[in-house]
Amino acid sequence: MPLKIYNSLTRNKEVFTALTQGYVGMYVCGPTVSGESHLGHARPYITFDVVYRYLKHVGYQVRYVRNITDAGHFEEEGRAAEDKISTKAVVEKLEPMELVQKYTNLFHWAMKQFNNIEPTIEPTATGHIVEQITMIQKIIADGYAYVVNGSVYFDVNKYNTDFSKQGLPYGILSGRNLEEQLDTTRILDNQEEKRNKADFALWKNAPPEHIMRWQSPWGEGFPGWHIECSAMATKYLGTQFDIHGGGMDLQFPHHECEIAQSTVCNHTAPVRYWMHNNMITINGRKMGKSYNNVIKLTELFTGNHPLLKQAYHPMTIRFFILQSHYRSTLDFGNEALQASEKALKRLWEAYKNLQKIVVDKWDATDMALDEKINKQIAEFTEFIEDDFSTAKVLANMFEIVPIINSIKNKQLPLHTLSSNTILLMQQQFQLFIENILGLQYQEDNNDTIDGVLQLLIDIRKEAKAKKDFVTSDKIRNELAQLGIQLKDEKDGTVSWSFS
RNA sequence: GGUCCUGUGGCCGAGUGGUUAGGCAGAGCUCUGCAAAAGCUUCCACACCAGUUCGAAUCUGGUCGGGACCUCCA
Numbered sequence: 001m002p003l004k005i006y007n008s009l010t011r012n013k014e015v016f017t018a019l020t021q022g023y024v025g026m027y028v029c030g031p032t033v034s035g036e037s038h039l040g041h042a043r044p045y046i047t048f049d050v051v052y053r054y055l056k057h058v059g060y061q062v063r064y065v066r067n068i069t070d071a072g073h074f075e076e077e078g079r080a081a082e083d084k085i086s087t088k089a090v091v092e093k094l095e096p097m098e099l100v101q102k103y104t105n106l107f108h109w110a111m112k113q114f115n116n117i118e119p120t121i122e123p124t125a126t127g128h129i130v131e132q133i134t135m136i137q138k139i140i141a142d143g144y145a146y147v148v149n150g151s152v153y154f155d156v157n158k159y160n161t162d163f164s165k166q167g168l169p170y171g172i173l174s175g176r177n178l179e180e181q182l183d184t185t186r187i188l189d190n191q192e193e194k195r196n197k198a199d200f201a202l203w204k205n206a207p208p209e210h211i212m213r214w215q216s217p218w219g220e221g222f223p224g225w226h227i228e229c230s231a232m233a234t235k236y237l238g239t240q241f242d243i244h245g246g247g248m249d250l251q252f253p254h255h256e257c258e259i260a261q262s263t264v265c266n267h268t269a270p271v272r273y274w275m276h277n278n279m280i281t282i283n284g285r286k287m288g289k290s291y292n293n294v295i296k297l298t299e300l301f302t303g304n305h306p307l308l309k310q311a312y313h314p315m316t317i318r319f320f321i322l323q324s325h326y327r328s329t330l331d332f333g334n335e336a337l338q339a340s341e342k343a344l345k346r347l348w349e350a351y352k353n354l355q356k357i358v359v360d361k362w363d364a365t366d367m368a369l370d371e372k373i374n375k376q377i378a379e380f381t382e383f384i385e386d387d388f389s390t391a392k393v394l395a396n397m398f399e400i401v402p403i404i405n406s407i408k409n410k411q412l413p414l415h416t417l418s419s420n421t422i423l424l425m426q427q428q429f430q431l432f433i434e435n436i437l438g439l440q441y442q443e444d445n446n447d448t449i450d451g452v453l454q455l456l457i458d459i460r461k462e463a464k465a466k467k468d469f470v471t472s473d474k475i476r477n478e479l480a481q482l483g484i485q486l487k488d489e490k491d492g493t494v495s496w497s498f499s
Numbered sequence: 500g501g502u503c504c505u506g507u508g509g510c511c512g513a514g515u516g517g518u519u520a521g522g523c524a525g526a527g528c529u530c531u532g533c534a535a536a537a538g539c540u541u542c543c544a545c546a547c548c549a550g551u552u553c554g555a556a557u558c559u560g561g562u563c564g565g566g567a568c569c570u571c572c573a
Contacts, residue, residue, distance in 0.1 A: 029573075037573090044573045174568075176502060225571080247573030248504095254572090277573070278504090284565060288572055323522070324512060329505080329566075336511040339523030346522090349536090391513055395521035405537055409530090412538095469532060476534080487536045497536090 003058070003385045005243075006327060008251060008274040009173055013387055018242055019272060024060045025241030026052065027233045027271075029250055030122070032069040033103035037110055038294035039317070039332060040247075040280045040287040046318055046438075047277045047326040047388070048245045049116040053436050054384060065236045066119040068107075070100040071126050071212060071223055096211055100126075110297045113314035115438045121236050125228040129214045132223045132231045135265055136202045144264045148193040150205030150219035156198040159260050168269055170198070170260055174252035200257055202227050226257035230270070233258075239266035248276040249286075277326045282307075284331060295332070309334040312341065315440055319344040322390040322437055343398070348441040349497065350401040351429050353408045357422055364418035369403070373421055376400060377428045384436065393432060400425065409490040442498070453479075457486065457494045 003016040018024050028048045031037055048064075055062045111118070125132075136152055139145040145154050160170040160178045170178050178198060201224035206213040213220045233241065239262070246255065255274065262270035279286045282293050295305050303311030320340040324330045364370035376396045383392040404425075406412040417425075433439050456475050463471035476486050485499040 031573080032571085041573050047573095174502085176569075249568070249572055252502095252568060253570085279567070279573075281566080286567065286572090290570090290572065320511085328512080331511070333510065335509085335523070339511060341523090343522045346537095386515095389513080391521075395513065398521055402538065406539095409537060411530095464532080467532075473533080480535080485535070488531070488534090490530075490537075495536090499535095 001382060001385050003054075004387055005273050005275060006387045007272075008276045009271070011175075014273070016242075016273065018060060019240060022059070022061060024055050024062045024243065025237035026055070026062060026064050026243040026245065027229070027237055027241065028064070028066045028119070028244075029229060029246035029254070030066040030068050031103075031107050033100050033107060035103060035289075036296045036298060037103075037107055038287060038296045039300055040294065042110075042114060042297065042317055043280055043321055043326070043330070044245065044247050044277045045111060045116055046114055046321050048275075049114070049438055050322070050388060050390060050436065051243070051245070051275070052117060052119075053438055054388070057431070057436055063121065063237060064119040065121045065123065065233065067229060067232055068104055068122060068124045069228065070097075070104065070124050071129075071228065097126075106298075110314075113297075113301065114318050115315070115440050117438070123232045123236065125223065125232075126212075128228060128232050128235070129223065131235055132227045133203075133214075133216050135227060135231045135234070135261065136223075137217065138265045139202065139261065142264055145202055146195065147218055150221060151193060151201060152203040152218055152224075153194050153199045154202055154257070154260065155195065156200070156260070157196050159264065163260075163263060168259075168263055171256065173256050173259055173274060176252065200224065200226065200253065202261070226254055227261060229254070230258050230261040230265070233270065234262060234266060240268050240270055240272065242271075243273045243275060244271040245275040245277070248278055249288075251276055278329045280321075280330050280332055282332045287332065307334075310338070312337050313442070315442070316341040316344060318437075319394075319439060322439075323394055325387075325389060325391055327387075344439070344441070345497075347394075347397060347401060347433070348439070350404045351433055354404045354422075354429055355426055357407070357414070357426070359419045359422050359426075362415050362419045364416065364421065365413065366416045370417050370421050373400060373403065373417060373425065377421075377424055380428055380432050384432070390437060393437070397429070397432075411490070453484070453496050457496070460486070461494070 004013045005016045006013045026048070028044065031041060045066075048066075052062055052064050136145065139154065140147065140152065143155075144159050145152050156170050156178065163169060203216060203218055203224055204221050205219055206221045210222070212222055214222060233244070244255070244258075251274075259269060259271070279288075281287060282295070285291055285293060287294050295307060297314075299305040299308065300312050300317065301314060303309075316337060317340075320337055321330065323340060323343075376399055379396050380393050383389040383396070386392075403412065403417075407414055407416065456479065460472045460475040463469070463475070479486060479496075480499065483499055485497050487495045487497070489495060
């Protein structure tokens with residue numbers, strides 16, 4: 001059962017093969033740390049965390065590179081050159097690097113909340129100015145860029161003409177053709193420096209008020225929009241690597257430009273499998289800065305936002321995201337998040353109960369059910385290998401949850417399923433829930449609280465025996481008020497969980 | 500205007516032409532002192548109109564709606 005990945009480049013699901021056997025190079029576009037991350041940002045990092053986890057699980061040694069964009073990009077091409085970071089820093093009375101540090105820390109904190117594994121290399125744009133300059137020089141030397149007033153622009157037309165012959169036209173990734181682009185690109189101001197509307201900046205001359213600036217062969221300035229990813233990906237993953245991921249909104253122009261820059265420099269198309277996650281929407285509309293409809297992660301975790309009816313745990317968000325396919329849009333809503341919250345709890349409790357079953361050796365009394373469960377378990381792997389269909393994996397788990405609960409409640413005899421099947425369930429649930437999907441559940445109970453609750457449970461039991469329901473209900477209800485739920489099990493025992 | 504995606508039950512969402520996706524919510528039942536939890540059962544669906552087919556949510560054409568990109572954007 002080979003892993004299949006939908007490749008945006010070919011618009012097809014393809015069997016994944018690594019460039020170098022046993023190793024995978026993966027680059028994912030990271031955050032611009034000029035502000036706080038929002039719900040939309042959570043998606044690619046969770047999506048590619050699962051990709052990373054899965055590749056590692058099947059035995060690849062993965063180098064996962066995710067950049068931090070801490071050098072100011074333009075607000076908009078053609079507008080007065082304006083460094084986003086430095087502008088905002090003035091407003092907030094912070095040094096640019098101070099600001100960048102603050103949001104980098106916040107980003108790392110959020111990633112941890114989501115239980116995302118750190119990338120193996122997390123390079124910063126400001127730490128790779130030299131590499132970017134070197135790359136730009138190479139592009140100029142090869143004749144695919146030109147210098148105007150201390151700025152350097154990529155000559156898209158020339159690139160397209162020359163590389164189309166090699167089957168690598170500009171627009172190959174996003175499926176556009178340059179001629180159409182030239183006719184339809186919106187007319188922006190201050191483009192007189194460019195030879196052509198489609199050209200993009202590799203290096204920008206810095207106006208005096210620009211704080212972030214570096215010395216370059218073309219004067220003081222700062223790198224263009226797209227060059228950092230090309231430079232850092234090449235440096236850490238080589239001239240060609242396996243997977244490049246990012247949001248669909250980066251497909252054009254960002255990734256298209258990356259391809260052009262790297263292809264000129266390295267004489268080969270850089271990426272073999274391009275993966276793009278779809279957007280998170282809110283009322284059907286993309287969540288994004290430009291639409292003014294973002295919910296920041298800190299707001300989400302605290303519930304502090306007019307659109308939020310409550311706070312949502314990071315794991316609820318992770319689960320919510322994994323319940324859809326990464327290439328579909330996913331619509332935010334309180335109802336949907338609340339559904340995820342309950343579903344995750346139910347799944348987790350069933351999973352914990354499954355792990356508690358002690359297994360020796362027996363055969364199944366219900367062969368048909370036993371077989372069905374085995375099939376559903378086997379499908380976990382099939383589904384994840386089918387372009388990371390996490391939603392289907394979860395759906396299968398939920399098909400099995402009632403069986404687990406029934407066995408636990410003795411509504412089904414333990415021996416309904418064979419011991420081998422139960423062992424397989426235990427092993428595969430753990431593998432997929434914890435290792436591959438990366439789900440966790442807060443279990444901040446310790447011996448002390450457990451002891452206290454056991455005491456209350458005993459007192460309640462005694463009260464019930466005496467038919468003192470006032471006392472027993474008081475214990476139950478007041479614990480519920482505190483967020484602790486008592487559960488009277490079928491076998492007469494009482495368990496508890498945080499609700 | 501150009502390129503592309505999309506329209507599934509109250510909400511979120513899988514869906515590869517023929518069989519229940521799944522979750523949450525709702526209803527009934529079992530269990531319970533009453534509940535909760537859990538289990539069982541159950542209601543609600545494929546925007547619209549044609550066409551292809553023995554058979555379409557799934558393919559084709561059209562109509563209407565929503566969205567993304569073309570500009571920083573996950």
